Amino acid sequence: MRNYTIVFATALAAFSGAVSAQEQPKHTFYFGGVYAQVNSKAGELVGGPPVPPPGAQIDVGDGQTIGFGYVYRFQPQWSFEAALGIPPKHKGYGEGFIAPFGQISAVKQVAPTVFFNYHFGDLANGRVQPFVGVGLNYTRFIDGYSTPSGNAASGGPTTIKLTDSWGLAAHVGATFPIDKQWSIVGAIAYADVQSDLTATTTTWSGEIVRTTHIEFRPVVYTLAVGYSF
Amino acid sequence: MKNIRLLVVSALGAAVLAACGGSGDDAPPARATIITGVLAGQATIAQIDGSTAASGAQALTGKAKCDVDIRYIVYMTRDPAGQPATATEGVLVPSGSDPACTGDRPVVLYAHGTTMTHSKNMADVLHDGEAGGLMAFYAAQGFIVVAPNFLGYDASSMNYHPYLNAEASAVDMIDGLRAAKAHLAAASTIKASDKLLITGYSQGGHVAAATHKVIERDYSGEFTVTASGPMSGPHNLVKTFDVVMGPGPIAGGAVLFTSLLVTSYQGAYGNVYTNLAEVYQSPYVSQGPRLFPTDTPIPDLMAQGKLPADPTFTAMFGPGGLVTDSFRAAYPTSGFRQNAVLNTLLGWTPKRANTVALCGGAQDPTVFFFNSTDLQADWASRGFLAPAWDLESRASLPAGAAGDLIYGGFQQAKAAAGANAQAQYHGTLVPPFCIALVRGLYQQVLAAGL
Numbered sequence: 001m002r003n004y005t006i007v008f009a010t011a012l013a014a015f016s017g018a019v020s021a022q023e024q025p026k027h028t029f030y031f032g033g034v035y036a037q038v039n040s041k042a043g044e045l046v047g048g049p050p051v052p053p054p055g056a057q058i059d060v061g062d063g064q065t066i067g068f069g070y071v072y073r074f075q076p077q078w079s080f081e082a083a084l085g086i087p088p089k090h091k092g093y094g095e096g097f098i099a100p101f102g103q104i105s106a107v108k109q110v111a112p113t114v115f116f117n118y119h120f121g122d123l124a125n126g127r128v129q130p131f132v133g134v135g136l137n138y139t140r141f142i143d144g145y146s147t148p149s150g151n152a153a154s155g156g157p158t159t160i161k162l163t164d165s166w167g168l169a170a171h172v173g174a175t176f177p178i179d180k181q182w183s184i185v186g187a188i189a190y191a192d193v194q195s196d197l198t199a200t201t202t203t204w205s206g207e208i209v210r211t212t213h214i215e216f217r218p219v220v221y222t223l224a225v226g227y228s229f
Numbered sequence: 230m231k232n233i234r235l236l237v238v239s240a241l242g243a244a245v246l247a248a249c250g251g252s253g254d255d256a257p258p259a260r261a262t263i264i265t266g267v268l269a270g271q272a273t274i275a276q277i278d279g280s281t282a283a284s285g286a287q288a289l290t291g292k293a294k295c296d297v298d299i300r301y302i303v304y305m306t307r308d309p310a311g312q313p314a315t316a317t318e319g320v321l322v323p324s325g326s327d328p329a330c331t332g333d334r335p336v337v338l339y340a341h342g343t344t345m346t347h348s349k350n351m352a353d354v355l356h357d358g359e360a361g362g363l364m365a366f367y368a369a370q371g372f373i374v375v376a377p378n379f380l381g382y383d384a385s386s387m388n389y390h391p392y393l394n395a396e397a398s399a400v401d402m403i404d405g406l407r408a409a410k411a412h413l414a415a416a417s418t419i420k421a422s423d424k425l426l427i428t429g430y431s432q433g434g435h436v437a438a439a440t441h442k443v444i445e446r447d448y449s450g451e452f453t454v455t456a457s458g459p460m461s462g463p464h465n466l467v468k469t470f471d472v473v474m475g476p477g478p479i480a481g482g483a484v485l486f487t488s489l490l491v492t493s494y495q496g497a498y499g500n501v502y503t504n505l506a507e508v509y510q511s512p513y514v515s516q517g518p519r520l521f522p523t524d525t526p527i528p529d530l531m532a533q534g535k536l537p538a539d540p541t542f543t544a545m546f547g548p549g550g551l552v553t554d555s556f557r558a559a560y561p562t563s564g565f566r567q568n569a570v571l572n573t574l575l576g577w578t579p580k581r582a583n584t585v586a587l588c589g590g591a592q593d594p595t596v597f598f599f600n601s602t603d604l605q606a607d608w609a610s611r612g613f614l615a616p617a618w619d620l621e622s623r624a625s626l627p628a629g630a631a632g633d634l635i636y637g638g639f640q641q642a643k644a645a646a647g648a649n650a651q652a653q654y655h656g657t658l659v660p661p662f663c664i665a666l667v668r669g670l671y672q673q674v675l676a677a678g679l
Contacts, residue, residue, distance in 0.1 A: 052265065091255065100264050100305070103255035149257040152305065152313045152386040204388045204519055 025228040026073045030185060032224025034067035034085055039217040044096070045199070047210040048155070056153075057095040058104070058197070060216060063088035067222060071117075081115040081133065087142060094153055104150030105160055105199075111139040113169050113191065129175040137169040137191040146199065154201040155208065161200075162214075167192030173222070181227055189220040257305075257313040260400070261407035264303040264315060266416060269352050272297045274325070277369045280361060288638065289665040290362075293369035295323035295330035298417070301352040304408035308380060308387055309397040309497035315386040318377040318405045319352030319360055320412065321368035322419050329371035333422035335455070335675060337367045338406050339376045340398070340429025340436035342656070345485055347522040350383050351376035359430075359660075366664050372671075373413070373421055377405035379436075382522055389519050392486075392493035393466060395572045398436040399443035406452070426671045427457045430660050431596055434462020434589075435574060438604070441585075442577045449580075456674040457579065458667030461589040461596050461659060464604040467569040469597060473545065474560040481595040481655065484542040484551045485521065491565070492519045500564030508556050513537070541652075575607040582613065584679055586670050588663035590639075591621040595655035618666050620659060631669055635662050 040060035045051070065088030073079045092105035115135035122129055146158035173187025193216040201208040274293040281287035300320040308314040323330040341351060341359055351360040360376065367374045380401050381390030391397040410421045427444075429437035437459040444452050463469045473483050480486070491508055495501040495518065502508045505518060516535040523530075530536045537544035537551055544550045546557055560566055579585045585608075587601040598619065605617040619625040620639045626632040639662045643650045646658060 097265065100258055100262050102258050106254060147254050147257070148312045149255075152257075152315050155386045156388050202388075 024073060024076050025181075028071040028073070028226050028228040029068070030071070030224045030226035031066070031068045032185075032222060034065050034088070034224075035221045036063045036065075036088060036090075037219045037221065038062055038090060039219065040214055041217060042095075042197075042212050042214040045210040045212045048201070048208040051097050054096040056098045056210075058212060058214065059093045059095045060214065061091040061093060061103075063090040063109075067224065071226075073119075077119045079117045079119065079131075079133075081117055081135070083113045083115070085111070087111075089143075092150075094150075098153045101149045101153040103147055104153050105144065105146050107141050107144035107160065107162060109139050109141050111137060111191075111193075113137040113189075115169065115171065127176060129177065130173070131175065132172045133170065135169045135171075137165070137167050137193065139165040139167075139191075139193050139195070141195060151201075154199060154210070156201045156203040158199050158201040161198045162195040165193045165195050165216075167194065171220075175226070181229060183226045183228065185222070185224050185226055187222045189222070191218060191220070193218060260306055261404040261411065262305040263408050263412055264305060266300060266302040266408070266412040268298055268416070269301040269319075270299040270354075271324075272299065272354060272364060272369075274369065277365050281365045286362070286365065286661055288634070289661050290365040291370060293365065294327045295325045295369050295371055297354075297364050297368040298322040298324050298419075299352050299354055299364075300409075300412065300417070301350075302405075302408050302412050303384060304404055306380065306401050306404035307397075309391050309394055314380055315384070316377060316380050316401055316405065317350070317352075317383045317385060318375060318409065319350060319354075320409045321352075321354070321360075321364050321374040321376070322413065322417055323368050323371050323373065324419060327371075331419070333420045334371055334373045335424035335426055335671070336406070336410070336421045337363075337372045337374045337426045337428060337671070338402060338437075338440065339363055339367075339374055340402060340433030340440065341376060341379070342429075342431035342433050342660075343392075343482075343486065343489070344382075345489075345521045345523065345527065347382060347524045349378050349522065351378055362661065362664065366661075366668055370668070372426070373409075373419070375406050375409040377402055389492050389496045390489065390522055391497055392489040393432060393435055393463065393572055394493055394497055395435070395439035395574060396443065397497065399440045402436060402440040403444065403448060403452075423453065424455045424675060425452050426455055426674075428460065428664075428667050429462070430460045430663065431462060431655065434459040434587075434596075435464060435466070435572075436462075438462055438464055438574045441579060442574065445580050446577075454579070454581065454584070455679070456581075456584040456671050458586050458588060458663075458670055459604075460587070460663040460667060461593060461655065462574075462600060463596050464574040464600045466573045466600075467566065468573075468603065469600060470560075470566065470569045472597065474557055474566075478594075479543040479545050480597065481652075482542045483545050484537060484539070485527075487545065487551060488516065488536075489521045492521065494565060494568040498564065498568050500567070502556075506553075508553065509551060510553055513551050575604060578608055578611050578613045579615070581679070584670075584674050585613075585615040586667060587615060587617040588666050589617070589619065590654060590659045591619045592651075593655050593659065594651055618663070620662055626666070627669065635666055638662060 038060045044055040067085035069083035071081045087108035091103045094101040094104045115133035117133035119131045141162035144160040169191035171189035176184045199210045277293040281290045354360045381387040441457045512534045531538045589601045591598045601617040623636045
């Protein structure tokens with residue numbers, strides 16, 4: 001349930017910086033590992049029977065995946081970047097009254113992100129090439145489910161749906177050229193990812209619908225290898 | 230350059246490996262994890278004595294020695310499929326300055342009787358007569374009472390109740406016991422001792438026997454059953470249903486028990502029916518796969534056509550009955566009967582001599598007394614001797630004044646009930662006398678240090 005798009009964007013951004021501005025190859029593909037640290041903030045779940053204080057909330061766990069993307073260097077200091085990745089899985093944990101249930105849900109996120117990047121000049125004799133970028137993130141949540149523990153917390157078999165998210169994204173990173181084609185890129189990104197969660201539980205006496213709004217607030221770390229030409 | 234490329238490949242490999250890890254779900258919370266535990270209320274000695282004096286039960290309960298803290302716990306357990314599920318329980322804890330109420334107290338693990346009421350809560354001592362009685366009989370005399378409400382009742386997450394499912398019920402009871410002991414260790418000045426006394430009435434008698442069996446089979450390193458007193462339980466379940474589905478007599482309440490049991494066994498084993506209409510006659514198919522437990526009053530269910538309009542709940546067969554002729558005819562080879570065999574509590578033997586007793590009444594029209602005597606005989610066949618106290622037989626009861634009091638009191642209560650004696654026999658008349666007898670066993674075992 002969260003920032004995975006952001007993670008991909010970060011990875012992409014990282015690669016966008018992978019090529020030395022001096023050499024200026026126009027195309028770069030990158031591939032690497034992405035870690036999305038989610039700092040979620042969610043209101044109390046609303047709906048269903050009353051829950052004793054401090055109420056029932058959801059905390060979204062971190063995710064990791066493989067990211068890849070493409071960078072087009074249309075100007076020596078400017079590039080366009082498209083980032084994607086294998087949808088990472090994020091676990092949802094109970095908080096407040098339902099904290100003892102542990103992991104109550106999981107969801108994957110498909111989060112394509114585009115960036116416009118600005119590449120600074122070389123540092124350390126060209127061994128470090130920093131960059132920054134801003135862009136747009138779209139996150140679609142897929143394959144969400146309630147775990148057996150989540151079903152117990154909810155009071156029966158439960159389905160989970162999250163609305164799509166559109167939001168701004170930004171990243172900062174640096175490219176470490178290895179040779180003319182190869183480079184290593186590290187980047188940190190942040191994206192505005194928010195979603196409305198609806199959990200529908202089937203109980204013996206009917207359906208219970210609970211909702212909450214989640215701000216995922218992901219910080220995405222990317223370490224990738226790029227190939228430019 | 231080779232080294233640099235190696236570095237690139239290594240960095241990529243490390244990143245990808247890190248990205249691929251950790252995709253499995255976390256294990257669910259351990260059994261008996263406490264979701265919440267609270268002090269829900271307190272009852273004073275004066276309040277308890279006032280209640281027992283008003284009901285006339287004080288001759289059996291005795292005067293209270295202790296005030297009682299009423300605690301309510303929601304805990305994690307497992308459903309029949311082994312999946313996590315929550316259940317709730319009441320825990321009645323003695324308090325006060327009397328030596329009987331201080332220090333580590335013995336634990337009575339109590340399984341309640343069949344109830345159709347979904348909101349059943351053994352912490353509700355004000356409104357639940359069974360819980361109030363236990364408070365007077367046990368907690369006010371210095372015993373900690375741990376009384377699970379069972380899966381599928383109260384705030385449990387389960388959508389049905391695993392009725393007369395021996396193994397599932399035992400798991401729930403054991404987790405309730407663990408949760409209660411952990412809660413008291415953390416939140417109460419009165420703690421549980423290592424003395425464990427198991428009992429229960431009716432369905433709870435079956436659950437108590439199952440719990441005793443399972444603890445000594447699977448949890449002997451964690452618990453020792455100090456004493457056990459299953460009361461009026463359908464221990465020989467298959468014989469009970471062989472009688473009901475066959476020649477009769479039909480047990481009082483059979484319509485309700487059958488409905489609960491069909492739901493339970495279909496839920497756990499899935500072999501009772503393919504289509505509900507195979508089991509229930511047409512008007513009563515409307516009760517769906519799960520009617521009980523519910524908080525809808527039974528007269529309303531009858532008015533809605535979900536139950537036969539018969540206050541004795543014995544309208545099982547034929548015109549206006551609950552069950553189809555074909556289901557009854559197929560019963561001898563059915564999955565339903567196989568499940569009853571599976572949950573018949575014969576063929577096991579308690580481990581500790583002189584610490585177990587059974588109790589009931591020979592004229593019980595609801596849970597036939599052969600259930601107790603069959604279990605007694607089954608144990609005896611392997612050399613384990615235990616009494617099966619029959620409130621109708623003075624000779625079967627303990628000798629002396631205590632036995633006289635029980636026997637005389639029961640006969641007096643029956644006489645006072647008059648024409649209602651049969652209707653009240655199982656649910657009202659027998660329980661207090663059997664509870665008093667079993668409590669006497671417990672006191673004797675504890676005093677003897679067995």
